[in-house]
Amino acid sequence: MSEHSTSALLEVTGLEVTYQDVIHALRGVTMRIPTGAIVAVLGPNGAGKSTTLRAVTGLLDFHRGQIVKGTVAFDGTDLTRVPPAHAVRLGIGQVLEGRRIFGSMTVEENLRAASFEDRDMLEEVFTRFEVLAERRRQLAGYLSGGEQQMLAIGRALMTRPRLLVLDEPSLGLAPLIVDHIGQIIADIRAAGTTVLLVEQNTAMALDVADHGYVLENGRVVMDADSETLRNDPDIMEFYLGRGEGGERRHYADVKHYRRRKRWLS
Ligand SMILES: Nc1ncnc2c1ncn2[C@@H]1O[C@H](COP(=O)(O)OP(=O)(O)O)[C@@H](O)[C@H]1O
Ligand SMILES: [Mg+2]
Numbered sequence: 001m002s003e004h005s006t007s008a009l010l011e012v013t014g015l016e017v018t019y020q021d022v023i024h025a026l027r028g029v030t031m032r033i034p035t036g037a038i039v040a041v042l043g044p045n046g047a048g049k050s051t052t053l054r055a056v057t058g059l060l061d062f063h064r065g066q067i068v069k070g071t072v073a074f075d076g077t078d079l080t081r082v083p084p085a086h087a088v089r090l091g092i093g094q095v096l097e098g099r100r101i102f103g104s105m106t107v108e109e110n111l112r113a114a115s116f117e118d119r120d121m122l123e124e125v126f127t128r129f130e131v132l133a134e135r136r137r138q139l140a141g142y143l144s145g146g147e148q149q150m151l152a153i154g155r156a157l158m159t160r161p162r163l164l165v166l167d168e169p170s171l172g173l174a175p176l177i178v179d180h181i182g183q184i185i186a187d188i189r190a191a192g193t194t195v196l197l198v199e200q201n202t203a204m205a206l207d208v209a210d211h212g213y214v215l216e217n218g219r220v221v222m223d224a225d226s227e228t229l230r231n232d233p234d235i236m237e238f239y240l241g242r243g244e245g246g247e248r249r250h251y252a253d254v255k256h257y258r259r260r261k262r263w264l265s
Helices: 049-057 084-090 107-114 119-128 130-134 145-157 175-190 202-208 226-230 233-239 251-264
Strands: 008-019 023-034 038-042 065-074 092-095 163-167 194-198 211-216 219-225
Touching: 008 049, 008 194, 023 038, 023 049, 023 065, 023 194, 023 219, 038 049, 038 175, 038 202, 049 065, 049 084, 049 092, 049 163, 049 194, 084 092, 092 145, 107 119, 107 145, 119 130, 119 145, 130 145, 145 163, 145 175, 175 194, 175 202, 202 226, 211 226, 219 226, 226 233
Parallel strands: 038 194, 038 211, 092 163, 163 194
Antiparallel strands: 008 023, 008 065, 211 219
C-alpha cells in the first residue's frame, strides 16, 4: 500500500510565511494530516509551530503575517485565502495558545458563545467534562489552569469540528493534569475528530499522536510515526530530556552541554 492510500483531511504543501514582510517564519513546510489521525507538531520555541496553526485557521492576518508561497488544503478546499470564520464553518475548531477564555463570563456562557443554539452539543460537552458541568454557573476566571484548558477545549468542540487544532494545551499545567489533557485528546479522536496537536511537551504529544513532525527554524527537520520518534536518539536527548547517562535533562541544558563539549575538544 502506498503512503498516500488513506485520504488526508488537511494537507500543507511547501508553506512559506512571513510576518511584516520581513520575518521569514516558515520556509517550506509540508505536512499531511490523515482523516482520523492525531498528528503532533513538535519543536523548540520560535520554530514556527504556532505560525503553522495560524496558516490553517486563517489567523495570520491578525498577526500581520501572510502566506507567500504554498497551499493549505482542508478536505480539498484551499484555505489559503479564507477568513477565520470560514475555517470554523468548514469544520476547523481551535484551542489557541494561552486558553483565551472569558474570565468574567460563566462556564456555560463561554461555551454558548461558541455556538449559541446547539443545546445538544452543550450537554455533550458537560458529559465529557464533568468538572465543567459542576461549575457551569461559576465565572470561568475562578477555574484552575487545567479546568480553563478543558473549557477552551470544550468551547472548540461546541462547533462540532472535523479537525481540532490545539496550540500547546499542556503549557503551564502540572504533570498529572497534562496526562489528563492527553487522555482527553485521545478520547476526542476516538469520538471521530481528527487532531493537529502543537506541543513542546514531546512526551505527552508522542504518547497520544500517531505521527509527529519536528520543526526547527521554519523547516520540518524530521517526521515519522510516534514510535520511531520516541526511540530516536536525538529526539530522546533534545526533546525528551533523556540524554547520555539516562538522567533527565532540559533541552537548553543539553545544548549548553554540547557547546561546552565542543569548546573542550
Ligand atoms: N506576530 C508576529 N510578528 C512577528 N514575528 C513573529 C510573530 N509571531 C511569530 N513570529 C516569529 O516567527 C517565528 C516563528 O514563531 P512561532 O510560530 O510563534 O513559533 P513557535 O510557536 O514554534 O514557538 C519566530 O521567529 C517568531 O519570532
Ligand atoms: Mg507557539
